[in-house]
Amino acid sequence: MTAVTDFLASRFEGHKALRRDIHAHPELGFKETRTAALIAERLRAAGYEVVEGVGTTGLVATLSRGAGPTIGLRADMDALPMDEETNLPHASKTPGVFHGCGHDGHTVSLLATAEALAAEGGFSGTLRMIFQPAEEGLGGGLRMIEEGLFERFPCDLVYGFHNMPLLPLGTATVRPGPAMASADEFKVTFTGKGGHAAMPHLSKDCALALSELTVALQRLVARGVDPLRSAVLSVTQIHVGQAHNVIAGSGWLGGTVRTLGAEERDFVEAGMHRLAKAVALAHEMEVEVTYTRGYPPLVNDSAVATRVAEGLRASPVVEMVEDVPPIMAAEDFAYMLEKVPGAYLNFGMAKEGEANPMVHNPAYDFRDELIPVIAATMVELVRAELPET
Numbered sequence: 001m002t003a004v005t006d007f008l009a010s011r012f013e014g015h016k017a018l019r020r021d022i023h024a025h026p027e028l029g030f031k032e033t034r035t036a037a038l039i040a041e042r043l044r045a046a047g048y049e050v051v052e053g054v055g056t057t058g059l060v061a062t063l064s065r066g067a068g069p070t071i072g073l074r075a076d077m078d079a080l081p082m083d084e085e086t087n088l089p090h091a092s093k094t095p096g097v098f099h100g101c102g103h104d105g106h107t108v109s110l111l112a113t114a115e116a117l118a119a120e121g122g123f124s125g126t127l128r129m130i131f132q133p134a135e136e137g138l139g140g141g142l143r144m145i146e147e148g149l150f151e152r153f154p155c156d157l158v159y160g161f162h163n164m165p166l167l168p169l170g171t172a173t174v175r176p177g178p179a180m181a182s183a184d185e186f187k188v189t190f191t192g193k194g195g196h197a198a199m200p201h202l203s204k205d206c207a208l209a210l211s212e213l214t215v216a217l218q219r220l221v222a223r224g225v226d227p228l229r230s231a232v233l234s235v236t237q238i239h240v241g242q243a244h245n246v247i248a249g250s251g252w253l254g255g256t257v258r259t260l261g262a263e264e265r266d267f268v269e270a271g272m273h274r275l276a277k278a279v280a281l282a283h284e285m286e287v288e289v290t291y292t293r294g295y296p297p298l299v300n301d302s303a304v305a306t307r308v309a310e311g312l313r314a315s316p317v318v319e320m321v322e323d324v325p326p327i328m329a330a331e332d333f334a335y336m337l338e339k340v341p342g343a344y345l346n347f348g349m350a351k352e353g354e355a356n357p358m359v360h361n362p363a364y365d366f367r368d369e370l371i372p373v374i375a376a377t378m379v380e381l382v383r384a385e386l387p388e389t
């Protein structure tokens, strides 16, 4: 065992207890005050200079050890607005709030990384530990950037990571280029004319218009996107009508669009406006389209991700899983990767013969054994980028 794994083993019980404490006291996005305070205290004790309140409840901890590059590492701290159904002793004490994505584990894993790097030293350069709020759909990473994250705390490269219940514990993966999708939201509202269901010629039927648009939208991806590239358009809501004998005079549909590339994103957005107008024209109705861009695609810097992949292949701690395809879920870290080159890793968490519920499942729980695996790997990756002393 190396000094770093010894150090992490000696701290494991403490890290596990802290992770379970944060799990039992989950906080929603931009409300992570208790979590941030716990982490800030420990980072200061480890020798970091901590600035709190970056992006509302986020914090940045800096440790400088001489000349060299500046490396940023980011974890997310927020929980999900859902109930936990694990019945574990450390289950959430707050109804309707649950660490169902393992951000409690990410937070403690990054703290463990920070402590190990500070304790072991041996490098020249600067570390920045970025604890972001509100990853779950609220764009806490973007808010940190808007509040000057990389101007106030410049980084030469930045790493992020997530647990992955679909891969075995002890594995890790990284993918050069696009790795996760953008996530946009849309709503299309038709206004026609209500009337008696037995006299359709006197009305303008929004149920029919919404049905036609739902089908028409499917052509955008099926017939408009290069089959070797990726996009998803899902209509997830259709709201129309109140009675079996009344033609609805208004109604709306909504859903999500996910793409891995800017070109597909622009194409689907423009196509949606075009088709909605065409259906409205055909039905002599008014239409309003709201298309809201959310997280951008997550694109790993090719050079950095290639170096990370080499590091994972050589790692004594994890086994690299090769050629994992991109996923069409989205991730707030994408905003940071738009500003600073870097890479986003996934760490396997599944154990054979166990249920291994996926993130966002009410039965999910972060596996504490993953804390030293993530921390030891991140320490290796950071040290590979910094000159030794």
Ligand SMILES: [Zn+2]
Pocket (backbone or CB within 6 Å): 100, 101, 136, 359, 360
């Ligand atoms: Zn999540």
Ligand SMILES: [Zn+2]
Pocket (backbone or CB within 6 Å): 101, 102, 103, 135, 162, 359
């Ligand atoms: Zn997550």
